[in-house]
Amino acid sequence: MSDTRPPQPLAGIKVLDFTTLLPGPMAGLMLSEAGASVLKVERPGSGEEMRSYHPKWGRESIDFSLLNAGKKSLAIDLKDKRQLELLIPLIREADILLEQFRPGVMDRLGLGYDAISAINPAIIYCSITGYGQYGPKNDLAGHDLNYIGDTGLLALSMGDPARPTVPPVLAADLAGGSYPAVVNVLLALINRQQTGQGCYLDIAMTDNLFMLMTWAIGRGLCEDDWPETSNGKLTGGSPRYQIYLTADKRHVAAAPLEQKFWDNFCDVTELPDGFRDDAEDPQATIAKVREIIAAKTAAEWRTLFAERDCCCSIVQDLAEAMREPHFHIRGIFDHTIENEEGDMLPAVAVAISPQFRAHSDVVKSAPPVGAHNDSIIKKLK
DSSP: OOOOOOOOTTTTOEEEEOOOTTHHHHHHHHHHHTTOEEEEEEOTTTOSGGGGOSSEETTEEHHHHHHSTTOEEEEOOTTOHHHHTTHHHHHHHOSEEEEOSOTTHHHHTTOSHHHHHHHOTTOEEEEEESSOSSSTTTTOOOOHHHHHHHTTHHHHHSOOTTSOOOOSSOHHHIIIIIHHHHHHHHHHHHHHHHHSOOEEEEEETTGGGGGGGHHHHHHHHHHSOOOOTTTSTTTTSOTTSEEEEOTTSOEEEEOOOSHHHHHHHHHHHTOOHHHHOTTTOHHHHHHHHHHHHTTSOHHHHHHHHHTSOOOEEEOOOHHHHHHOHHHHHTTTTOOEEEOTTSOEEEOOOOSOOTTTSOOTTOEEOOOOTTTTHHHHHHHHO
8 A cells, every 4th residue: 555645844854963962952853753854963982972871771871762763873073074074965965954062163173154055055054052153151051050040030930049949841952942943944944945045043042041931021121020939920929820739748730810710710719708809918818728729639629620610730740641641642652762672662742743743653763873874975985
């Protein structure tokens, strides 16, 4: 039987990926899942550092396996000019180049945008860094915690300053790096269709974090009242956006922001009239709701919340969430990856719509270091 399924939207697009760790590899994975062919360029021998992380899943770390499934690997020494020559034919036919070095590193290697675009003017060259290609901080080393700390996001999300919590989501890497990189690469592909020209993309993770805080920025600019952790409308200062402890030590995620949902929430919890106008004394209302929620179990509240729309749910841990029937019915975990021992696990649930993503019967694996050296070099000769 012939395969009548339509080709994926990025089928035929070729990506040279010089990135490591999370932001660039996730961007490359998203492009790969939409049909692009992604060639990961790594150092010979050990490959990129994430391969050595723990826990291991077969030969590689599970982190590397999840982020690099379906890609190819070319291992070359970028400081060896003779080996660099192998890249020239690949650069000529590439559509996209992803890199994540500090500013200036690719230029020193002879692989900066000017050098690459001279070989291939149509290439879309995407650089992902913490602070961008220019500015006083452009050469600073950092990780996600530094980037969210520099932009005010950490100050809004670390909880009680006396016992600060490290946020579990790598917001800078993903929301500030991977997603903006993919969005702008796709825009650049559309622009190239119209003009025939490639372009350079300067993706600064810190720049892209401010869009995550529009509510806080708006309040600060409009009223000169800058939200802080635990006192803002969305950071714990309101009873309408709060986490409450149940009798059995579970938690209720309560988000009845709009008045209609707040009214329903007040009815379900039987909140006394004196506390329903939460603008009068938000802390008093929070304290009273805590007392009420603590009197029943999570199961009891789940049943009560199901009877009225009030934007409330019981907090699930990650294992519970991955067993949730809703996500399985939607096919979130249908795709699988396989290691060299034949073990299978769900693939990363990338934000690619099902009609564009790789078909669910495709099982992919992450490549060993330099797995495609022989075939690529043979082809180039």
